[in-house]
Amino acid sequence: MPTANEFKPFIDRFVNRSQFSDKLHFTMDDIKKAIEEQHKAKQQAEEVARQAALKRELIMRTWIDQGGPKSPVGLPLDANFPVVESGGQVKVQFRGGSMAIQGKDVVVAPERHVVVTFEGYALVVRQEKGDEVYGTLTTLVPSTGEKREHILRQVTLGPSDSHRVNHLSLVLYEGPPVDLQIGLSLFENDSGPRDEIRKRVASYVSDAISKTGDILTSTGVSTAAGVAIKSMEIEAVNGRSFLDIATGMLGGLIVDILGMGDDVYQPIFFIISHHEMMNAPPPQQLKCWNDPKILNYTHTFTAISSDDGDDKGQIATAFLIKPK
Known part of the structure; x- marks a missing residue:
C-alpha cells in the first residue's frame, strides 16, 4: 500500500491540473500507475548509480595496480575519483589524462604529459x-619520491x-603533471676544489629535500582514495617546508663555500606546480649580448654573485615546460 508521502506528489499534480476544472479527473488506478512509474524510475537510477560505482571501483583498482601517482596518468584531479560520462563511456579524469571503461576493460589514456628542462644559463x-x-x-x-641530481x-x-x-637542454622531469621541487647552485671557479664544493652543496640541497617529509612509500595507505589524498597532502606540506628550509639554509651554504675559495651565485630554490605544468604559458626567448645562442623558457631566475674585490656577476637561468 502506498504511503501518504508517496501519494502526495501525485495528488498535488492532479489537483494542480484540476484548478481549471470543476472535477478531479483521476482514479486510484491512475495513482497506482504513477507510483509504479516513480518506483521504476528510482530503481533505474539506483542501478545506474550502482553500475557507475562498480566502474569507478574498477578504475581505482587499475590505477593502484599501475603505480598510483607513478601511473601514466599521475594523480586524479579530485582525490574522490568522481566519474563522468562522456561519449557513452564512464571515465575518471587525472592530471595526465583519463581512465575509462570500455566493455569489461579499463582504457588508460595519457593525454597531458610534459617535459621540464633546464635549458641553460647566460652570463649577463x-x-x-x-x-x-x-x-x-x-x-x-614529492608525490612519488623521485629524486634526480645533476x-x-x-x-x-x-x-x-x-x-x-x-x-x-637538461631533462629534469617527464611524465604527467606533478609538483616539482628544484634547487640550483652555480659557482665561479677561482681556486676552490670543485668536486668537494659540489659534494658540499649536494649535501645542503639533499638536506633541504629530505627534511620536507616522508615520501609516499612510507605512508602505509593502500586504498586509491587514501593514496591520492596522502600524495596531495605530501605535495602541499613538502612544498611549504622545502622553500622555508631551503631559504633558511642559504646563509650557511654561502658562508661555507666562500670559505673554500670559490664565488657563490645566490642559490635558486623554487617549485613548478602541477597547475603550471597543465597550463604552461607560451615560451619566451632569452638572449644575451651578442651570443647567437637562444634559450627558450617558461620560468627564468637571476642569480647574483660578489667576490672578495666586490666584483659582481649576474647569471640568468632558463627553465622550460613543453608538451611531450
Whole structure:
C-alpha cells in the first residue's frame, strides 16, 4: 500500500491540473500507475548509480595496480575519483589524462604529459675576463619520491660578448603533471676544489629535500582514495617546508663555500606546480649580448654573485615546460 508521502506528489499534480476544472479527473488506478512509474524510475537510477560505482571501483583498482601517482596518468584531479560520462563511456579524469571503461576493460589514456628542462644559463654580467662557471642541480617529485641530481660541468663564458650562453637542454622531469621541487647552485671557479664544493652543496640541497617529509612509500595507505589524498597532502606540506628550509639554509651554504675559495651565485630554490605544468604559458626567448645562442623558457631566475674585490656577476637561468 502506498504511503501518504508517496501519494502526495501525485495528488498535488492532479489537483494542480484540476484548478481549471470543476472535477478531479483521476482514479486510484491512475495513482497506482504513477507510483509504479516513480518506483521504476528510482530503481533505474539506483542501478545506474550502482553500475557507475562498480566502474569507478574498477578504475581505482587499475590505477593502484599501475603505480598510483607513478601511473601514466599521475594523480586524479579530485582525490574522490568522481566519474563522468562522456561519449557513452564512464571515465575518471587525472592530471595526465583519463581512465575509462570500455566493455569489461579499463582504457588508460595519457593525454597531458610534459617535459621540464633546464635549458641553460647566460652570463649577463661577468666578474672577470672569462668566468669559469660550474654547479649542481637537484630535483624532487614529492608525490612519488623521485629524486634526480645533476652535475653542471665547468664552462668558461666570456670575455667575448659573443660567448655568454651555456645551452644545456637538461631533462629534469617527464611524465604527467606533478609538483616539482628544484634547487640550483652555480659557482665561479677561482681556486676552490670543485668536486668537494659540489659534494658540499649536494649535501645542503639533499638536506633541504629530505627534511620536507616522508615520501609516499612510507605512508602505509593502500586504498586509491587514501593514496591520492596522502600524495596531495605530501605535495602541499613538502612544498611549504622545502622553500622555508631551503631559504633558511642559504646563509650557511654561502658562508661555507666562500670559505673554500670559490664565488657563490645566490642559490635558486623554487617549485613548478602541477597547475603550471597543465597550463604552461607560451615560451619566451632569452638572449644575451651578442651570443647567437637562444634559450627558450617558461620560468627564468637571476642569480647574483660578489667576490672578495666586490666584483659582481649576474647569471640568468632558463627553465622550460613543453608538451611531450
